[in-house]
Amino acid sequence: SATNDxxxxxxxxxxxxxxxxxxTHCATCNVCVRRFDHHCGVIGNCVGEYNHSWFLAL
Incomplete structure (x- = not known):
């Protein structure tokens, strides 16, 4: 049986x-990113769950 997850x-x-x-899938990086915010051309990476707070500190 399927779970809620x-x-x-x-x-x-x-x-x-x-x-x-x-x-969400990032078309620029061609990967799926948890809690995707946007792809940042300045840092050359997606901003998502694991680096969002670091990005805000820039």
Whole structure:
């Protein structure tokens, strides 16, 4: 039987993987990023869950 977590997963056609909740595919980096905010050309990387606070400190 499916759990509540399974119901929230979405399939990324580009990555061919199940994305975790709140993840979005970045077309620039060609990866899925949790809590994706935007792709930043200045730092040359996506801003998401793991580096958002660092990005704000810049």
């Amino acid at each position: 399974d119901a929230r997963l979405k399939f990324c056609v580009t990555c061919q993987l199940w994305r975790p909740p709140m993840a």
